[in-house]
Amino acid sequence: xxxxxxxxxxxxxxxxxxxxxxxxxxxxxxxxxxxxxxxxxxxxxxxxxxxxxxxxxxxxxxxxxxxxxxxxxxxxxxxxxxxxxxxxxxxxxxxxxxxxxxxxxxxxxxxxxxxxxxxxxxxxxxxxxxxxxxxxxxxxxxxxxxxxxxxxxxxxxxx
Amino acid sequence: xxxxxxxxxxxxxxxxxxxxxxxxxxxxxxxxxxxxxxxxxxxxxxxxxxxxxxxxxxxxxxxxxxxxxxxxxxxxxxxxxxxxxxxxxxxxxxxxxxxxxxxxxxxxxxxxxxxxxxxxxxxxxxxxxxxxxxxxxxxxxxxxxxxxxxxxxxxxxxx
Amino acid sequence: xxxxxxxxxxxxxxxxxxxxxxxxxxxxxxxxxxxxxxxxxxxxxxxxxxxxxxxxxxxxxxxxxxxxxxxxxxxxxxxxxxxxxxxxxxxxxxxxxxxxxxxxxxxxxxxxxxxxxxxxxxxxxxxxxxxxxxxxxxxxxxxxxxxxxxxxxxxxxxx
Amino acid sequence: xxxxxxxxxxxxxxxxxxxxxxxxxxxxxxxxxxxxxxxxxxxxxxxxxxxxxxxxxxxxxxxxxxxxxxxxxxxxxxxxxxxxxxxxxxxxxxxxxxxxxxxxxxxxxxxxxxxxxxxxxxxxxxxxxxxxxxxxxxxxxxxxxxxxxxxxxxxxxxx
Numbered sequence: 001x002x003x004x005x006x007x008x009x010x011x012x013x014x015x016x017x018x019x020x021x022x023x024x025x026x027x028x029x030x031x032x033x034x035x036x037x038x039x040x041x042x043x044x045x046x047x048x049x050x051x052x053x054x055x056x057x058x059x060x061x062x063x064x065x066x067x068x069x070x071x072x073x074x075x076x077x078x079x080x081x082x083x084x085x086x087x088x089x090x091x092x093x094x095x096x097x098x099x100x101x102x103x104x105x106x107x108x109x110x111x112x113x114x115x116x117x118x119x120x121x122x123x124x125x126x127x128x129x130x131x132x133x134x135x136x137x138x139x140x141x142x143x144x145x146x147x148x149x150x151x152x153x154x155x156x157x158x159x
Numbered sequence: 160x161x162x163x164x165x166x167x168x169x170x171x172x173x174x175x176x177x178x179x180x181x182x183x184x185x186x187x188x189x190x191x192x193x194x195x196x197x198x199x200x201x202x203x204x205x206x207x208x209x210x211x212x213x214x215x216x217x218x219x220x221x222x223x224x225x226x227x228x229x230x231x232x233x234x235x236x237x238x239x240x241x242x243x244x245x246x247x248x249x250x251x252x253x254x255x256x257x258x259x260x261x262x263x264x265x266x267x268x269x270x271x272x273x274x275x276x277x278x279x280x281x282x283x284x285x286x287x288x289x290x291x292x293x294x295x296x297x298x299x300x301x302x303x304x305x306x307x308x309x310x311x312x313x314x315x316x317x318x
Numbered sequence: 319x320x321x322x323x324x325x326x327x328x329x330x331x332x333x334x335x336x337x338x339x340x341x342x343x344x345x346x347x348x349x350x351x352x353x354x355x356x357x358x359x360x361x362x363x364x365x366x367x368x369x370x371x372x373x374x375x376x377x378x379x380x381x382x383x384x385x386x387x388x389x390x391x392x393x394x395x396x397x398x399x400x401x402x403x404x405x406x407x408x409x410x411x412x413x414x415x416x417x418x419x420x421x422x423x424x425x426x427x428x429x430x431x432x433x434x435x436x437x438x439x440x441x442x443x444x445x446x447x448x449x450x451x452x453x454x455x456x457x458x459x460x461x462x463x464x465x466x467x468x469x470x471x472x473x474x475x476x477x
Numbered sequence: 478x479x480x481x482x483x484x485x486x487x488x489x490x491x492x493x494x495x496x497x498x499x500x501x502x503x504x505x506x507x508x509x510x511x512x513x514x515x516x517x518x519x520x521x522x523x524x525x526x527x528x529x530x531x532x533x534x535x536x537x538x539x540x541x542x543x544x545x546x547x548x549x550x551x552x553x554x555x556x557x558x559x560x561x562x563x564x565x566x567x568x569x570x571x572x573x574x575x576x577x578x579x580x581x582x583x584x585x586x587x588x589x590x591x592x593x594x595x596x597x598x599x600x601x602x603x604x605x606x607x608x609x610x611x612x613x614x615x616x617x618x619x620x621x622x623x624x625x626x627x628x629x630x631x632x633x634x635x636x
Contacts, residue, residue: 036273039298114195124283139198354591357616432513442601457516
């Protein structure tokens, strides 16, 4: 299993000098969760962006990273706003892998529960899934085109 | 999906007057995690015991609770010391359900990460599993008889 | 002892729908800290502003609230950017009270330690202080004109 | 200012293998709080005991540590059960110092708020106190013989 961290709200931390949240260029949030686990999980950080700032070049970088990995199961930590676009982009490549997108509505640094629950549920979901691209967020789990963010409610839901 | 809470370390809280940890007669830890999720999850508390104090009568109560539930997917939060015994007891009944045992080595009230990760991974694992009894702990996931607690290392591992 | 909450970073929380921090119109952060204490502390919320948005009218509201209180010891939770201006404004009134300004560089909701330490240290400091206006932040404690925020370092220091 | 850490509930952590809380031979809890502060605070660990296990020899070690310090202000982190005995022991030496005892009813590792509030309030209280021995716990602050633990309520109170 490989976790690819692309950034997004999941990873945001507070900068006390600027007084704002930012996407750090590291994987500290995921590493904190991984400490609780004994399984062997690889972790690779790329892009480190708010998903509103991702474009198709970024998506091609993500897709290449997935395609080149030796791992059969890939978890992608991603911003929630364009998670569906990146998932569709990757799905179009029809890779012979289990690829599960997840993220968080609240930064791990502010409330670790949702981020930890989402990442862990994605990992559990991937374990028994057949090849394909999925989204697992807030307990909503399914094929990438069956799960969508409701931006007004701030929650994910089945399409 | 139904979560059955039997107690165990997962739920322990600190009593400042006695100066010790105890298994509370409530489901507060699981409820805290459930708040982060939008999926519909039922929750039922029974026994509320340290698993070292569970006997076969307790296991029959657990088995009956599982058998009588309308839910197809059952997550059992259980103490780690006799999780394997209870899982075997339930497996012997060959119920037509997906039943995943989980718990925590550290109480949710002390470190929410491991407990949240275990419960969420169990839920994700259950979603795609075929009928049977499983244990999901600390990223180790498999049939109940393929996963075991290593009491010296304080970690779960594959048999 | 009366705690007057005017808002500021101390109180900020995350809005998952807008994806940003905001100053809530409540005193939840201070109430969480107060739960750990057994002493009788009054709490009054006013303004609820980022201190960069405070003007002299706001400061007159704060001053009036302090002057009208029956309490001899007043703790003011305030944003850090203009804490010195508000403290000077109040000091010019030469009230016969102990008035201690405090706040936080990191929201309580993100890291409870600094906010809890600052508020509690301000309360301890006030207990033995003679009448006057003081600032207590991050372990730096003194008369309002002897303590200043270093905006580049993101830390308070003695003038 | 010097913080002397003697152990007690304040410092207790959970041992996942034994399944119990223990007093660690380190100062990690106090160090975590100190990170939020910019003031220069020395820290010295001695004894590392549950205060029910402290005897007069231990108290003489504590008294000697205080007497030999160059610091004028001493904060003693101590278990709550015999905090009054140790404070009286030290008070009998009539040292020309400000000595404030504090601790916690709930371990910092379980709930950081009370421990952080108590230590920080003790530090603020000490800043303006005249020489003497004091207890500061849960917002209750005064001379060592005016503050007492109510073991039935699990709270400190004025005598």
